[in-house]
Amino acid sequence: MADLAALFSLDYPPWQMVLRGTVIYWFLLVIFRFLLRRDVGTMGVADLLFVVLVADAASNAMQGEYKTIGDGLVLLATLIGWNFLLDWLSYRFELVSRLLEPPAEVVIRHGKPVHRVLRREMITLDELAGKLREQGVERIADVRLARLESDGQLSVFRYARRDDDATPSPPHRSSRPGDTR
Structure with missing residues (x-):
């Protein structure tokens, strides 16, 4: 029983x-918010590796050399508390949000890429075109x-489709056999 008490x-x-x-x-929040780029909705292998290494390095810095569950719970409660508080504050206050x-950021305006934003966010035209294709858009124009x-x-x-550009829809077919409506 003493071992269990020592564990906590x-x-x-x-x-x-x-x-x-x-x-x-706070250090990681500032790094992730202000110094790292936003990706176009994906996480590559290098990004995943970076997150794992940051987690390991941060873990060592936060833990010191603690060995008990009690110390770990205090640390986790601190991280959860900050995360909850910042979510609540950003919901309540526009400035915090x-x-x-x-x-x-606008990356395409009137069929033309906004190169200044693409450079700042480090998004290539190929990456942008790929994301557009995923949404069924063939051309940036x-x-x-x-x-x-x-x-x-x-x-x-x-852009809104004009009637002469629209593909005609197939005639309606009934799901009931023998119904020819």
């Missing part, structure tokens, strides 16, 4: 674990407006 005891003062978690949380989430959203997704607004 605290080796470090809770304030130290809260401080470690807070410093690492603007600071934490990058604004949507068919796009009235495309925005890179804060989550990396691409919102695409096409």
Whole structure:
């Protein structure tokens, strides 16, 4: 029974674990929000490797040399607390939301790529064209407006189709055998 109590005891003062978690949380938040690029809704192998390595390095910095579940719970509660608080604050206050989430960026306007934004976000024309194809758009010229959203997704607004451009729809067929309506 003493071993179980030792497992849940605290080796470090809770304030130290809260401080470690807070410093690492805010450091990573600033790095991910302001220094790293938004991708176009995908995560490549290099991105995944980066996240794993950051998690490992941050884990070591936050943990120190703690060995008990109690220390780990204090640290996890700190990270969860900051995450919840920032979500709540960004929901309640527009200023906090603007600071934490990058604004949507226009990457195509009137059928032409906005090269300044593409360069800043490090998105190639091939990547952009691939994302457009995933949404059924064959040509950049068919796009009235495309925005890179804060989550990396691409919102695409096409020009309205004219009636003479529209493909005729096939005649209606009934799902009942023998019905020829």
